[in-house]
Amino acid sequence: MQLTPWEKRWLTAIFEGFAPPASAADADARRLQPRPGEVDWAGAFVQLNEGGSPIAQAGLRAAIHLIGTSPAWMGAGAASMEGLAVEARAALLERLAQHPLRLVRELTWLMKVQASMALFGTPSVRARSGYDRDRAEKTPVRLRTKRELPREEVV
Amino acid sequence: MLRAMLGLTKTVYEDSAEVVIVGTGAGGATAARVLAAAGVDVLMLEEGPRLQTAKRPRAAVGALSGSLRAAGSQTTTGMAPIPLLQGLCVGGSTAMNSGIIWRMPEDVRQTWIAEHGLASLVDAEALERIYAVIEEELEVAETSDEVLGGNATLMRMASEALGLPGKAMSRNARRCEGKGECLQGCPGERRQSMDVSYVPRSIRDGARLETGCRVERVDIEGGRAVGVSGLKVDPVSREVLGRFRVRAQHVVVAAGVVHTPLVLQRSGLRGMVGHRFQAHPGAAIVGRFPEPVRMSYGATQGYEVPMRDRGFKLESLSLPPEMLAARLPGAGAEWQERIANLDHYAQWCAQVRMEAKGRITAGPLGPLAFYEPTERDLAKVQDALTLICDMMFEAGAVEVYPGIDGVPEVLRSRAEVATLREKAWQTGQVHLVASHLFGTAVAGADPSTSVVDDQLRAHGVSGLYVMDASVFPTNMGVNPQHSIMAVVWRAAEALAARIDQRAAA
Ligand SMILES: Cc1cc2nc3c(=O)[nH]c(=O)nc-3n(C[C@H](O)[C@H](O)[C@H](O)COP(=O)(O)OP(=O)(O)OC[C@H]3O[C@@H](n4cnc5c(N)ncnc54)[C@H](O)[C@@H]3O)c2cc1C
Numbered sequence: 001m002q003l004t005p006w007e008k009r010w011l012t013a014i015f016e017g018f019a020p021p022a023s024a025a026d027a028d029a030r031r032l033q034p035r036p037g038e039v040d041w042a043g044a045f046v047q048l049n050e051g052g053s054p055i056a057q058a059g060l061r062a063a064i065h066l067i068g069t070s071p072a073w074m075g076a077g078a079a080s081m082e083g084l085a086v087e088a089r090a091a092l093l094e095r096l097a098q099h100p101l102r103l104v105r106e107l108t109w110l111m112k113v114q115a116s117m118a119l120f121g122t123p124s125v126r127a128r129s130g131y132d133r134d135r136a137e138k139t140p141v142r143l144r145t146k147r148e149l150p151r152e153e154v155v
Numbered sequence: 156m157l158r159a160m161l162g163l164t165k166t167v168y169e170d171s172a173e174v175v176i177v178g179t180g181a182g183g184a185t186a187a188r189v190l191a192a193a194g195v196d197v198l199m200l201e202e203g204p205r206l207q208t209a210k211r212p213r214a215a216v217g218a219l220s221g222s223l224r225a226a227g228s229q230t231t232t233g234m235a236p237i238p239l240l241q242g243l244c245v246g247g248s249t250a251m252n253s254g255i256i257w258r259m260p261e262d263v264r265q266t267w268i269a270e271h272g273l274a275s276l277v278d279a280e281a282l283e284r285i286y287a288v289i290e291e292e293l294e295v296a297e298t299s300d301e302v303l304g305g306n307a308t309l310m311r312m313a314s315e316a317l318g319l320p321g322k323a324m325s326r327n328a329r330r331c332e333g334k335g336e337c338l339q340g341c342p343g344e345r346r347q348s349m350d351v352s353y354v355p356r357s358i359r360d361g362a363r364l365e366t367g368c369r370v371e372r373v374d375i376e377g378g379r380a381v382g383v384s385g386l387k388v389d390p391v392s393r394e395v396l397g398r399f400r401v402r403a404q405h406v407v408v409a410a411g412v413v414h415t416p417l418v419l420q421r422s423g424l425r426g427m428v429g430h431r432f433q434a435h436p437g438a439a440i441v442g443r444f445p446e447p448v449r450m451s452y453g454a455t456q457g458y459e460v461p462m463r464d465r466g467f468k469l470e471s472l473s474l475p476p477e478m479l480a481a482r483l484p485g486a487g488a489e490w491q492e493r494i495a496n497l498d499h500y501a502q503w504c505a506q507v508r509m510e511a512k513g514r515i516t517a518g519p520l521g522p523l524a525f526y527e528p529t530e531r532d533l534a535k536v537q538d539a540l541t542l543i544c545d546m547m548f549e550a551g552a553v554e555v556y557p558g559i560d561g562v563p564e565v566l567r568s569r570a571e572v573a574t575l576r577e578k579a580w581q582t583g584q585v586h587l588v589a590s591h592l593f594g595t596a597v598a599g600a601d602p603s604t605s606v607v608d609d610q611l612r613a614h615g616v617s618g619l620y621v622m623d624a625s626v627f628p629t630n631m632g633v634n635p636q637h638s639i640m641a642v643v644w645r646a647a648e649a650l651a652a653r654i655d656q657r658a659a660a
Binding site for chain 1: 225
């Protein structure tokens with residue numbers, strides 16, 4: 001699935017609306033905020049969808065166009081997502097997720113799924129998430145079975 | 156372009172075998188297992204690649220695009236498309252399934268006998284013997300407490316508190332290490348999916364495997380199947396390399412519920428081909444807990460609550476982080492706040508035994524799957540998902556995210572769950588997904604209502620068999636792979652016996 005340069009820019013603007021990058025100054029303030037340029041949003045999107053059915057690819061392209069131009073038709077004061085500050089994009093995406101038209105809500109959700117895939121598909125972000133830690137650290141004590149607990153902890 | 160056009164005419168692969176098997180999923184690999192062990196000359200043709208476990212990507216992005224049909228984007232038609240998940244690789248859908256094992260329920264077996272004339276196919280004594288062999292060979296065991304993990308353990312707590320009939324799942328993964336990566340392919344090859352069990356075993360017994368063979372049709376001459384032909388493709392890039400043709404005395408089609416009917420239709424079979432498409436569509440609910448749940452550790456699916464009398468089954472379902480995060484509400488700072496605490500979520504899903512029946516047919520851009528859940532089916536979905544919400548609060552959730560269009564994104568108490576029951580849900584409100592598919596080349600005694608007989612031989616074409624989930628005349632309300640393997644095993648034994656008798660004669 002090929003994207004035009006402006007489709008890539010819209011896609012990046014939408015995805016950064018879901019997961020705004022940290023500014024260089026507060027790069028570690030939130031663990032999972034990507035650093036500027038850390039996530040190749042468009043590259044991950046293309047990789048994920050290159051084997052997709054023609055109908056699915058058409059739907060995704062429609063989503064980029066519809067959500068990308070949503071500031072214009074939602075009266076958000078810009079012609080496209082690129083023209084909005086990142087916080088305004090997040091607020092608009094929240095509104096789109098509650099839009100009266102189901103098609104709009106569905107396409108917004110589709111973009112969020114893609115953004116999530118791209119974000120956690122980036123090895124450095126995934127590593128920071130701590131999701132893949134060692135087995136020993138994985139099961140919290142309250143949920144551990146009695147057999148697993150050291151003797152003195154078993155009640 | 157020119158290369159692709161040349162590819163459509165140039166024959167790049169020709170072969171022959173006593174039995175050619177199309178597809179290497181639960182059905183195809185089991186047929187190969189039985190026939191190869193009986194000394195039959197078997198050739199398995201698989202459209203997708205043979206994935207090396209060690210090299211399969213761990214992130215869902217690469218794992219899904221590399222192993223699922225249409226990268227997971229194959230759906231039903233209509234305004235509320237339901238993704239139909241199927242594997243496109245050696246092992247078929249078993250290469251990414253959770254290994255859950257259920258024998259065919261007795262009421263289903265009785266229906267098949269009484270309404271479809273399949274007494275011999277589902278003979279109780281024969282199935283009992285076959286189940287036992289499969290369970291031994293595929294290392295079936297109940298999920299142990301050690302690898303249950305937080306997600307399934309919470310579900311057990313909820314089930315016990317509410318007096319529900321929950322239990323630890325039986326899976327074909329006795330040596331499971333609880334890595335929670337069934338979807339990406341078990342990293343330690345502990346789960347006995349077909350790609351690590353019956354396919355290599357058949358090869359050891361003399362069968363051959365050719366990947367990158369997209370079978371288009373069964374070649375039929377004078378009412379007898381004489382082989383198959385299709386396109387040779389690069390199994391990874393899917394680029395067309397040329398045509399192929401395989402001659403065989405017996406053809407077994409096991410391309411799965413969506414693609415088997417297309418192969419049969421292209422071969423000139425009509426009647427019930429493509430009809431009676433059925434499924435167990437499902438959906439999932441996520442809950443946030445005050446203490447860490449750590450979904451990343453434990454069997455991908457470890458605990459279940461079968462509610463057959465209400466038409467559904469609840470299951471714990473752990474997800475890779477990218478798929479879990481997509482289920483959490485919010486955008487921007489709110490979403491980031493939630494995904495920074497990924498350890499605190501549990502997810503449980505419902506598989507619903509729907510009464511809806513659909514149809515699969517070829518469309519200009521791929522298969523068309525016409526399928527619409529009925530009102531009664533949606534009522535079952537509503538019943539199942541609201542029960543999950545109740546269970547989550549019972550287990551101590553502080554927030555529950557139903558993910559249902561038109562209802563609050565976040566529930567904070569059990570009293571709020573009651574609001575989900577107030578109005579009947581409509582099509583499209585729930586994001587359904589189906590991975591248990593049935594029908595489209597159903598077995599039965601009557602050729603006017605079925606495609607194959609009780610030995611899975613095609614009505615009206617000799618030497619042609621269908622051996623996968625498409626022969627199921629009904630869905631079952633439980634996970635299907637064990638029943639598929641058992642039914643195919645029985646038919647493959649009959650085929651091996653016929654081949655043996657012919658050789659002796
Ligand atoms: C994500 C997921 C989780 C699941 N979890 C469970 C579970 O825990 N327990 C359970 O019982 N069931 C589970 N299932 C369902 C189960 O895996 C399937 O029901 C079963 O594998 C179906 O067997 P099959 O032989 O009919 O088709 P498949 O296993 O899908 O195999 C069909 C094969 O045919 C190949 N093929 C298709 N078309 C062609 C062609 N034209 N030419 C050549 N080859 C072709 C495909 O690539 C594939 O390898 C799950 C399914 C999925 C997708």
